[in-house]
Amino acid sequence: MRILVTGYTGQLGYDVVQQGLQLGLDMVGIGSKDLDITNKDAVYHYIKKVKSDAIIHCAVFTAVDKAEDDKDACHHVNVDGTKNLGEVAEEINAKFMYISTDYVFNGEGKTPFKATDEPSPNGYYGRTKLEGEKVVKQLLEKWFSTYFMGVWYKWKQFC
Template identity: 80%
Template sequence: MKILVTGYTGQLGYDVVHHGLQLGLNMVGIGSKDLDITNKEAVSQYVKKVKPDAIIHCAAFTAVDKAEDDKDTCQHVNVDGTNNLVEVAKEINAVFMYISTDYVFSGEGEAPLKETDEPRPIGQYGRTKFQGEEVVKQLSDKWFIVRISWVFGINGNNFVKTLLRLAETRNELNVVGDQFGSPTYTSDLAKLLIDMINTDKYGIYHASNEGFCSWADFAQEIFRKANIQVKVNSISTEEYPTRAVRPKNSRMSKQKLMDNGFNPLPRWQDAVERYLKKLTQEVK
């Protein structure tokens, strides 16, 4: 199987490509410097030349706050770019997997969100990712939409790396404690995505590591597992204003994964422990 992966220079795309290579699959990873996905003609030519059996579309405009000030670029990348890729995928009869986000939901309530719950995005990033979902459903016959949350991986920046860096000069940190969700380790997620793409169990899925926590809980666990003494003060969303509104409830039900025979990802605490060990090895 030949799989084209967009967003190779990001956290998830990097791990998807490398996991596929470990399995002996023919993986082609590309970043924005390799292909401008907003250029319809360039996308068509490139994909037809590569002729993949499947496309895993990890590339996206993910700067949530910046998206509010640069709405056009966010729209072009997340909607037009997706449209360009899906169209050519259908032409060559390739399976299309679109990586989406918890931000397609408004974040109301406390119950875990199901795949069938109605998306109500509250910011430009979430709106464009949901529009991307709609494009995939309309244009492709063989599609997966996988919504993920709170991503961390070896390649690129993330919450874990930021906290470890801050801990070098701070012994106390304020972290939001009233937004809840599930961290997602890209190494774990990559294995699931490759498993999924080799099936015809198409549809919308939620995928993240098992268990729920707040950002403050997440921070405390990171420092505990890293054996770093930093006091974490749990604060409200209102005490930490941001340009874009964040959903307070990003808990997602992963029941559909299990109903379709896919293994759930390990618990998020276990993922943090393994990730920190890998980070230490990378430094060495």
């Protein structure tokens, strides 16, 4: 199984690829210089060329504070880019893992958040991450969402 990991030049994407390689998985890590996920045609051609069986989506507009000032860029990456990846994944029947964030919650919890907790986004960044998650749920049949700490546990369950 070939697994494409977006956001490879970021800390999360890099760590996911490294963990996958240590487990003996066929990992392909890509960053924004390799593929602009906001370009639907480029996403389609790249993923078909790589022949991905699965996608772990770690790419994100990470400047949380800047998201309030540059809402278009944040939405374009976190929602539109996710939609592009999801549409191609569904078309080629690839499994899709969406990495969420605690910013989809209000930050007032006293215990660690769970994926089943009621979302209440904290700021524009959190709203776009939640919207990206909703896009994935609507588009894909073979998807799941998790937080980084649960990536490999969830992945083994999913496969």
